[in-house]
Amino acid sequence: MAMAAPAVVASTHLGTPVVDDKTTTSSTTNNDDTSCTSPGIITCPNEIQKQIVKGVVRAKLSKRRHLVLPRAISPDYLDTLMPDIVTNLFEPQPVTYNGGVANIKQWKISCYLEVMEGGVPCTNPHMALQRHCSELLETCNMLFASWYRQQHACNDNRKSAKYKMDENSYPIVSRLMTFITRYNPAPEENALLKHVDGAGKVDGSLVVALPIDRWTDSYGNNSFEGYGGGLTFWDGRMSGKNEPEEILYDTRSGDVAFIDKAVWHQANPITKGTRWALVIFYNVER
Ligand SMILES: O=C(O)CCC(=O)C(=O)O
Numbered sequence: 001m002a003m004a005a006p007a008v009v010a011s012t013h014l015g016t017p018v019v020d021d022k023t024t025t026s027s028t029t030n031n032d033d034t035s036c037t038s039p040g041i042i043t044c045p046n047e048i049q050k051q052i053v054k055g056v057v058r059a060k061l062s063k064r065r066h067l068v069l070p071r072a073i074s075p076d077y078l079d080t081l082m083p084d085i086v087t088n089l090f091e092p093q094p095v096t097y098n099g100g101v102a103n104i105k106q107w108k109i110s111c112y113l114e115v116m117e118g119g120v121p122c123t124n125p126h127m128a129l130q131r132h133c134s135e136l137l138e139t140c141n142m143l144f145a146s147w148y149r150q151q152h153a154c155n156d157n158r159k160s161a162k163y164k165m166d167e168n169s170y171p172i173v174s175r176l177m178t179f180i181t182r183y184n185p186a187p188e189e190n191a192l193l194k195h196v197d198g199a200g201k202v203d204g205s206l207v208v209a210l211p212i213d214r215w216t217d218s219y220g221n222n223s224f225e226g227y228g229g230g231l232t233f234w235d236g237r238m239s240g241k242n243e244p245e246e247i248l249y250d251t252r253s254g255d256v257a258f259i260d261k262a263v264w265h266q267a268n269p270i271t272k273g274t275r276w277a278l279v280i281f282y283n284v285e286r
């Protein structure tokens with residue numbers, strides 16, 4: 001039976017507040033971590049917050065609704081989580097999607113930490129894996145809320161554009177579905193071709209690139225470096241063919257992709273090694 005596991009709302013956020021769409025200056029309410037001497041899950045929260053602000057401003061100029069931030073999560077932190085994931089916890093859970101996911105009927109390479117009640121796919125979440133990643137998941141909520149607030153800061157008066165806010169004026173976000181995927185070169189296991197995430201319920205997604213597995217085999221054997229991987233987006237200004245631009249990111253451990261509702265993207269095929277990613281689908285309360 002599928003179990004819903006709604007997320008705790010992050011009440012404290014990254015240090016620096018957003019720059020409003022219409023303003024060109026920012027104010028800082030929290031300067032206490034500018035030195036970044038004690039790296040945590042996010043190596044330097046103030047710096048990441050600034051990069052979210054800058055990245056979204058740039059994305060909006062190109063009419064893009066996604067953002068990829070290099071090393072937003074500390075690769076060193078991910079290195080402490082991965083050994084248990086790759087050696088003990090990760091168990092692929094075969095699931096059948098309605099109509100298939102990116103044309104694959106039986107998806108066999110993900111392990112689900114949280115699933116939507118009555119949703120598709122219907123599977124038992126892996127509670128031990130969820131507990132193992134709980135701190136990381138809460139950090140992802142914070143990052144996603146910060147990005148979403150920035151991306152959707154505007155004077156749009158449509159009701160659908162409005163969201164509920166917490167006491168710090170951040171959107172109230174909850175995880176609808178959370179899973180870890182391990183790609184390998186086998187057909188139907190090497191990629192997740194061009195798709196949009198979830199049904200209508202998903203307001204946005206976050207993808208964390210996880211480290212190359214150096215614990216079940218050597219780096220050399222598991223690396224996909226030079227053999228594909230990364231993410232492609234079709235988003236933003238229409239190009240010559242009246243299609244959105246195609247943008248490729250060669251993502252590495254700690255890189256975080258923020259994806260707005262119904263943005264087309266793909267996890268590119270790999271032809272060698274294994275590639276791991278954490279994926280979260282979000283609901284934003286209206
Ligand atoms: O594996 C990735 O890097 C992204 C996968 C993805 O887009 C998805 O699972 O919806």
Ligand SMILES: [Fe+2]
Nearest residue numbers: 195196197265
């Ligand atoms: Fe996706």
